[in-house]
Amino acid sequence: MKVRNPRTGEYDYNLQEDSTQSVVEKALSIRSAQKEWQNKTITERVAVLKKWLASFTNFQSEIASQLAVDTARKRISEVETGGIIGLMQAWSYRAPQLYNPPAERTSASANTVQIGQQWIPYGLVGVISPWNFPLLLALIDTIPALMAGCGVLLKPSEVTPRFMDGLEKSIKAVPELNAVLKLVRGGAKAGKAVVNTVDAICFTGSVPTGKKIGAVCAERFIPAFLELGGKDPAIVLSDADLEVATDAVLRSCVGATGQACQSLERIYVAENIYDDFVEQITKKATAVTMTTNPEEGQMGPLIFEQQAEKIQEQINDAIAKGAKILSGGKVENINGGLWCRPTVLTNVNHKMSVMVEETFGPLIPIMPFRTEEQALEWANDSIFGLSASVFSKDREKAIEIASQIEAGAISINDGSLTNKVYDAEKNSFKESGINGSRMGDAGFLRFFRKKALLIQTAHPETMAHFEEKSS
Numbered sequence: 001m002k003v004r005n006p007r008t009g010e011y012d013y014n015l016q017e018d019s020t021q022s023v024v025e026k027a028l029s030i031r032s033a034q035k036e037w038q039n040k041t042i043t044e045r046v047a048v049l050k051k052w053l054a055s056f057t058n059f060q061s062e063i064a065s066q067l068a069v070d071t072a073r074k075r076i077s078e079v080e081t082g083g084i085i086g087l088m089q090a091w092s093y094r095a096p097q098l099y100n101p102p103a104e105r106t107s108a109s110a111n112t113v114q115i116g117q118q119w120i121p122y123g124l125v126g127v128i129s130p131w132n133f134p135l136l137l138a139l140i141d142t143i144p145a146l147m148a149g150c151g152v153l154l155k156p157s158e159v160t161p162r163f164m165d166g167l168e169k170s171i172k173a174v175p176e177l178n179a180v181l182k183l184v185r186g187g188a189k190a191g192k193a194v195v196n197t198v199d200a201i202c203f204t205g206s207v208p209t210g211k212k213i214g215a216v217c218a219e220r221f222i223p224a225f226l227e228l229g230g231k232d233p234a235i236v237l238s239d240a241d242l243e244v245a246t247d248a249v250l251r252s253c254v255g256a257t258g259q260a261c262q263s264l265e266r267i268y269v270a271e272n273i274y275d276d277f278v279e280q281i282t283k284k285a286t287a288v289t290m291t292t293n294p295e296e297g298q299m300g301p302l303i304f305e306q307q308a309e310k311i312q313e314q315i316n317d318a319i320a321k322g323a324k325i326l327s328g329g330k331v332e333n334i335n336g337g338l339w340c341r342p343t344v345l346t347n348v349n350h351k352m353s354v355m356v357e358e359t360f361g362p363l364i365p366i367m368p369f370r371t372e373e374q375a376l377e378w379a380n381d382s383i384f385g386l387s388a389s390v391f392s393k394d395r396e397k398a399i400e401i402a403s404q405i406e407a408g409a410i411s412i413n414d415g416s417l418t419n420k421v422y423d424a425e426k427n428s429f430k431e432s433g434i435n436g437s438r439m440g441d442a443g444f445l446r447f448f449r450k451k452a453l454l455i456q457t458a459h460p461e462t463m464a465h466f467e468e469k470s471s
């Protein structure tokens with residue numbers, strides 16, 4: 001499989017795809033080692049994670065430079081690899097605190113029975129991840145699953161596969177880890193093979209693919225932890241600090257070129273501050289610099305060609321239906337890469353795809369609202385419910401509005417805070433996902449099934465217990 005370079009547009013990398021047979025063999029190999037892994041103490045598994053942390057650090061600059069080619073982002077790739085080290089450190093510390101099956105006790109409902117409780121990890125977890133944050137989203141579920149004692153078959157996106165070479169070296173340097181964590185290369189076919197062979201799935205990606213995977217998991221009767229798309233709204237209340245709101249909304253909409261599920265994608269601004277908000281954010285959007293020279297600038301090209309087409313379609317649809325473009329406004333080909341400058345759109349409404357479909361690009365469509373009820377109605381008029389933002393100087397008011405938004409995480413006076421806060425549990429609402437939170441303690445605890453050992457200490461009841469009696 002030939003892979004496109006997002007900066008040059010050239011197909012300059014060969015991805016050796018795993019066949020279905022190879023996926024099955026990797027799964028069998030992990031399964032043969034997983035019981036021993038599960039039987040280790042949590043402290044022993046943490047010791048292996050720490051060895052991985054050391055080997056990951058050895059390969060960190062190699063992984064970061066491969067990731068920088070995959071995503072055409074140098075600084076974010078450095079932050080992303082640093083983030084993995086943070087995740088490894090955080091789980092090394094937190095997992096042993098959380099692994100705490102309750103001590104044997106007497107049942108409250110049957111007092112001759114002793115209860116012993118065991119936590120049993122899923123044997124083999126499949127992790128399937130997307131191209132926007134290739135390394136982070138490959139490992140965010142993998143690390144806690146491994147700490148729980150699961151084996152992991154990991155298939156990152158075929159769109160951004162270069163970083164797997166360095167990552168695989170870091171894994172192979174730790175034999176105990178290499179036995180229970182294997183990478184799968186390829187696209188949908190390899191992904192399907194993973195779904196068909198594991199005991200649980202953690203998937204991050206689009207809603208349509210998530211639904212397909214969820215259906216297969218339902219058929220196979222295995223849990224599917226699905227983290228899907230978003231169309232995150234921001235509500236900017238009339239008393240919001242405009243400097244704060246415009247800075248945060250801009251960064252959240254166009255940071256990483258808008259290619260983040262938790263980026264803000266539609267902005268509702270109180271009528272009385274609407275004109276000032278639009279003027280300020282347009283000024284700031286126009287000042288954002290592009291990394292056409294990879295050593296300079298703030299915003300890179302679009303990673304995935306097909307996404308660039310969708311972004312252009314949304315802009316065209318909005319213009320055709322009466323939207324005004326105040327900055328940016330088109331996907332441009334510069335030296336083979338596909339670029340879109342921060343694009344402020346006004347005169348938009350929910351009949352336009354830009355207000356209802358996921359964009360995954362640096363667009364900032366803004367609508368004025370008259371009442372808070374109207375803002376909430378629009379914010380909740382979506383099939384998605386990933387996250388959202390509220391801006392106000394009045395903390396209580398912001399919380400009151402946030403409580404009424406149908407989404408799993410609401411940033412107050414900022415945007416996309418879930419990209420830096422990993423220790424707050426959150427569930428996606430509506431089609432943005434399903435099942436246990438990847439963030440917070442649940443990110444680890446969801447990989448266990450609770451098993452009860454019920455020990456009778458008295459003589460068991462006999463059939464006499466069922467004897468019918470006339471009263």
Ligand code: ADP
Pocket residue numbers: 128129130131132155156157158186187188189190191192195204205206207209210212213
């Ligand atoms: P995106 O990466 O644009 O969000 P997808 O949701 O289609 O797009 O892809 C996310 C991940 O799912 C990728 O690793 C991709 O290879 C994988 N994938 C795509 N289709 C399937 C499928 N039917 N079964 C399993 N994995 C799939």
